[in-house]
Amino acid sequence: MKENAMTDYELYERVRQKDKQALETLYDRYERILYAFLMQLTQDRDLAEEAMQEVFIKLWRGVGVYDETKGQFRSWLFTMGRNVAIDLIRRRKPDLQLDESYAETIPSTERSVEREVEWQEERTQIETAMAELPAEQHQVVRLMYFQGLSQQKIADACGIPLGTVKGRIRLALKQLRRRLSPDLIDKEVER
Numbered sequence: 001m002k003e004n005a006m007t008d009y010e011l012y013e014r015v016r017q018k019d020k021q022a023l024e025t026l027y028d029r030y031e032r033i034l035y036a037f038l039m040q041l042t043q044d045r046d047l048a049e050e051a052m053q054e055v056f057i058k059l060w061r062g063v064g065v066y067d068e069t070k071g072q073f074r075s076w077l078f079t080m081g082r083n084v085a086i087d088l089i090r091r092r093k094p095d096l097q098l099d100e101s102y103a104e105t106i107p108s109t110e111r112s113v114e115r116e117v118e119w120q121e122e123r124t125q126i127e128t129a130m131a132e133l134p135a136e137q138h139q140v141v142r143l144m145y146f147q148g149l150s151q152q153k154i155a156d157a158c159g160i161p162l163g164t165v166k167g168r169i170r171l172a173l174k175q176l177r178r179r180l181s182p183d184l185i186d187k188e189v190e191r
Helices: 010-016 018-042 047-059 073-092 098-105 111-129 135-144 151-158 162-179 182-190
Strands: none
Touching: 010 018, 010 047, 010 073, 018 047, 018 073, 018 111, 018 182, 047 073, 098 151, 098 182, 135 151, 135 162, 162 182
């Protein structure tokens, strides 16, 4: 079975048996999203890179055990990444005293990791649905919702009547509602 077609759990099990190709596949699968998460957490390129490297070294050495019944592999990997990053920050600043107020500012691992994973999945779903829209509808939705332009500014920028902009947005939103999962639409309405 090709590594790319294997589940995360299957790859993880192969990594535990010291399969370098399985480790490379997991790395390729998660390097960008995990690095972005670590950059957001540390706000430091060197720290994020060091944390990334340490996460995959720990994975190779079998430090920590993933249990498929307790959640997704990616959540476990992000939790490990978060813990490694926090340890690195503490090592670089040994005189830093963590007080109660600081501890409260660190979000719960499960929530932040789960939310990041959900966000990436939602983003992919939205991008796929947007790509299926006709070009005119795609353009006005992108200008309005991703670039923050008003309907009037879109009309002026595109050289089309305001009514046409409103119609295209209405049609695009109708199509997006059909293509996106109901759960995602409900979440977006709540925000």
